[in-house]
Amino acid sequence: MVDEVILLDYWPSMFGVRTRIALEEKNIKFDYIEQDLCNKSALLLEMNPVHKKIPVLIHNGKPVCESLIQVEYIDETWPRENPILPSDxxxxxxxxxxxxxxxxxxxxxxxxxxxxxxxxxxxxxxxxxxxxxxxxxxxxxxxxxxxxxxxxxxxxxxxxxxxxxxxxxxxxxxxxxxxxxxxxxxxxxxxxxxxxxxxxxxxxxxxxxxxxxxxxxx
Amino acid sequence: MVDEVILLDYWPSMFGVRTRIALEEKNIKFDYIEQDLCNKSALLLEMNPVHKKIPVLIHNGKPVCESLIQVEYIDETWPRENPILPSDxxxxxxxxxxxxxxxxxxxxxxxxxxxxxxxxxxxxxxxxxxxxxxxxxxxxxxxxxxxxxxxxxxxxxxxxxxxxxxxxxxxxxxxxxxxxxxxxxxxxxxxxxxxxxxxxxxxxxxxxxxxxxxxxxx
Missing domain, CATH: 1.20.1050.10 (Glutathione S-transferase Yfyf (Class Pi); Chain A, domain 2)
Structure with missing residues (x-):
């Protein structure tokens, strides 16, 4: 199965950057969908109903919220290339x-x-x-x-x-x-x-x- | 080597409880050292110089700070008994x-x-x-x-x-x-x-x- 990876983000976000970098480190292709934070999209509200915040990483339809949790998720899901967390x-x-x-x-x-x-x-x-x-x-x-x-x-x-x-x-x-x-x-x-x-x-x-x-x- | 595990804690702490439970789940014997938060011990200040807060888990002389990080550490260090985090x-x-x-x-x-x-x-x-x-x-x-x-x-x-x-x-x-x-x-x-x-x-x-x-x- 080809992975479908979507990132709901806002370009100046210091949190979104983390997730973008982690995806780039793993050479994962992703669709970047810029969000208007003054007028939140139905997709954002659906994918992060608790905090209603970007970034949201959507992997094969399932959301992961909070940037550092996304970075760990990316590292655990695609462990081979450029390990992000130490193994010890x-x-x-x-x-x-x-x-x-x-x-x-x-x-x-x-x-x-x-x-x-x-x-x-x-x-x-x-x-x-x-x-x-x-x-x-x-x-x-x-x-x-x-x-x-x-x-x-x-x-x-x-x-x-x-x-x-x-x-x-x-x-x-x-x-x-x-x-x-x-x-x-x-x-x-x-x-x-x-x-x-x-x-x-x-x-x-x-x-x-x-x-x-x-x-x-x- | 027998593990030396010490917990610097304060009995009503809702954070310390997490670490205590995780250690109990893994059947790890530990020395509990009650801390006086109004008069912080030299050991606490040495082991958590950044936040100077309990709980501090000291495993074979090395400190781990922040209760949820301790819980993950305990799970990763003693993975066999009662897994705490899901494997997926x-x-x-x-x-x-x-x-x-x-x-x-x-x-x-x-x-x-x-x-x-x-x-x-x-x-x-x-x-x-x-x-x-x-x-x-x-x-x-x-x-x-x-x-x-x-x-x-x-x-x-x-x-x-x-x-x-x-x-x-x-x-x-x-x-x-x-x-x-x-x-x-x-x-x-x-x-x-x-x-x-x-x-x-x-x-x-x-x-x-x-x-x-x-x-x-x-």
């Missing part, structure tokens, strides 16, 4: 720990980007602190898992397309604070899977005022 | 989805229990809505995974010791709103692993005023 259970637990840590940056990033006036500075500081912890975890390795691009890299690189926007609104320089993270991101972008999947930073930054307006109205 | 990748992704969903109930439960006056009612309503979604997912099955007690059961049953406290402070009846969830919880409690691990509801409810005071001071 302890290393796998560590990778999941850092994936979970990266997702914990979100409430703070929400405040930084869409919060009330005055919250940005505190949120920006917190984001930089968390990024520094990630930098310390990365150390001098090529990727988070060592020599192989994998799960934690995929979890974090999704944010890279937003770094310029974070810097602009948070008034800090990620490169000054976390030079190794920027060097790591530049290495990641050299991979086809990442280059193909990441949204353009400039376009993301241009979009932000529009999103801010919508969030204020919504 | 799609079913596994679904189990992870609901585990993640259950963890998303936390910010609301925080407001319900420790939030500012007036927030409780809204938070209580939200909790009941989420519990209803879980009830609908459970349907008429014995456990969330079907006939076998597993990952989602472990993720949710940790909250059961707190149900009385939630009801008292949220002013609702879980049994009236979600009778199938209560029937499911009663089935779970018949398992040795759960009966041994769950904190006593009355003791949890008695503890709450003390915790509220500490949270107000802290």
């Amino acid at each position: 259970p302890y290393q796998r637990a560590q990778a999941r720990f850092w994936g979970n840590f990266i997702d914990k940056m979100l409430p703070g990033l929400g405040k930084l980007m869409w919060g009330v006036k005055g919250e940005e500075q505190e949120a920006g500081k917190e984001f930089v602190e968390m990024l520094k912890m990630l930098e310390s975890e990365l150390g001098d390795r090529t990727y988070f898992g060592g020599e192989t691009f994998g799960y934690v890299d995929i979890a974090l690189i999704g944010f890279y397309g937003w770094f310029d926007a974070f810097e602009k609104y948070g008034n800090f320089s990620i490169e000054a604070e976390c030079p190794k993270i920027i060097a790591w991101a530049k290495r990641c972008v050299k991979r086809d899977s990442v280059a193909k999947s990441l949204p353009d930073s400039e376009k993301v930054t241009e979009l932000v005022p529009e999103l801010k307006k919508k969030k204020r109205v919504g | 990748p799609y079913q596994r992704a679904q189990a992870r989805f609901w585990g993640n969903f259950i963890d998303k109930m936390l910010p609301g439960l925080g407001k319900l229990m420790w939030g500012v006056k007036g927030e409780e009612q809204e938070a209580g309503k939200e909790f009941v809505e989420m519990l209803k979604m879980l009830e609908s997912e459970l349907g008429d099955r014995t456990y969330f995974g079907g006939e076998t007690f597993g990952y989602v059961d472990i993720a949710l049953i940790g909250f059961y010791g707190w149900f009385d406290a939630f009801e008292k402070y949220g002013n609702f009846s879980i049994e009236a709103e979600c009778p199938k969830i209560i029937a499911w919880a009663k089935r779970c409690v018949k398992r040795d692993s759960v009966a041994k691990s769950l904190p006593d509801s009355e003791k949890v409810t008695e503890l709450v005023p003390e915790l509220k005071k500490k949270k107000r001071v802290g």
